[in-house]
Amino acid sequence: GQNIDQPTEMTATEGAIVQINCTYQTSGFNGLFWYQQHAGEAPTFLSYNVLDGLEEKGRFSSFLSRSKGYSYLLLKELQMKDSASYLCAVMDSNYQLIWGAGTKLIIKP
């Protein structure tokens, strides 16, 4: 079966760095996505990785290792507004998104 695993909840301090991991097993692979979702709102796109390596976009970076079925989202210089759920999703061979359950990130001052 298809499976996406990510931690349920993480806590970090304002100004610090946090890494959210995601491991996956899917039928085919057409890219891995990270989305941010604030409570009561729809997800917003953060990053897309289809090749191995690190993609940096401002304070957020995303890493992919296809051989290991592994990705992480790195958030630097954490701000209170970064408190949200972070969803990892993999697009399978049918271009269907398989979603993880999300990681709730709590930022403390």
Next chain:
Amino acid sequence: GAVVSQHPSWVICKSGTSVKIECRSLDFQATTMFWYRQFPKQSLMLMATSNEGSKATYEQGVEKDKFLINHASLTLSTLTVTSAHPEDSSFYICSASSGRDMETQYFGPGTRLLVL
């Protein structure tokens, strides 16, 4: 960037009534639209995938006669929850992708449905 709108943003209705939710791609043609449902503290669950001009493909366990999906044009898809019941109360989110860019889905803001 690509914008997807949903209407209404929230709705409260009585049990037994039908509710229609619209999803529109405002600045691009969406050959494929997706409908998701999200219960509190849970991840998104894909309900169905619809391609313009053809019947929607429903995920296992989703009743196609209860959740009617119409994708009549390249910019509009509708989800109708027929004879809604309290257990249908949820956050419904649509997303859209263009034919040229299957890897990217653009999400609407979501519709919160409360059935009393």
